[in-house]
Amino acid sequence: xxxxxxxxxxxxxxxxxxxxxxxxxxxxxxxxxxxxxxxxxxxxxxxxxxxxxxxxxxxxxxxxxxxxxxxxxxxxxxxxxxxxxxxxxxxxxxxxxxxxxxxxxxxxxxxxxxxxxxxxxxx
Numbered sequence: 001x002x003x004x005x006x007x008x009x010x011x012x013x014x015x016x017x018x019x020x021x022x023x024x025x026x027x028x029x030x031x032x033x034x035x036x037x038x039x040x041x042x043x044x045x046x047x048x049x050x051x052x053x054x055x056x057x058x059x060x061x062x063x064x065x066x067x068x069x070x071x072x073x074x075x076x077x078x079x080x081x082x083x084x085x086x087x088x089x090x091x092x093x094x095x096x097x098x099x100x101x102x103x104x105x106x107x108x109x110x111x112x113x114x115x116x117x118x119x120x121x122x123x
Contacts, residue, residue, distance in 0.1 A: 006021065053074075
């Protein structure tokens with residue numbers, strides 16, 4: 001069992017930056033691929049980014065490529081999402097996810113979800 005707790009969501013102006021954190025419980029954190037999704041009001045939850053090991057390849061949605069960076073610290077059981085050059089359309093609840101692989105996370109096959117953290121980008 002893995003429990004995920006996100007933090008770092010806030011209200012920020014367009015062009016600004018935020019770093020989201022996701023702290024995971026359990027000793028098996030390093031065996032999971034980790035990812036981030038987001039859900040805007042009235043829309044479906046969508047994939048944002050995922051990665052396997054701390055040195056592994058990363059995968060991003062086209063809408064965030066070049067602006068967002070996913071990283072993880074297995075010693076701290078934490079995954080991060082650095083978000084730069086934020087746009088109003090990035091406004092959403094951001095969810096942390098743990099899954100069996102980057103490809104499975106990308107298609108929404110997730111073993112564990114966090115509770116979400118709100119990111120609001122003002123224009």
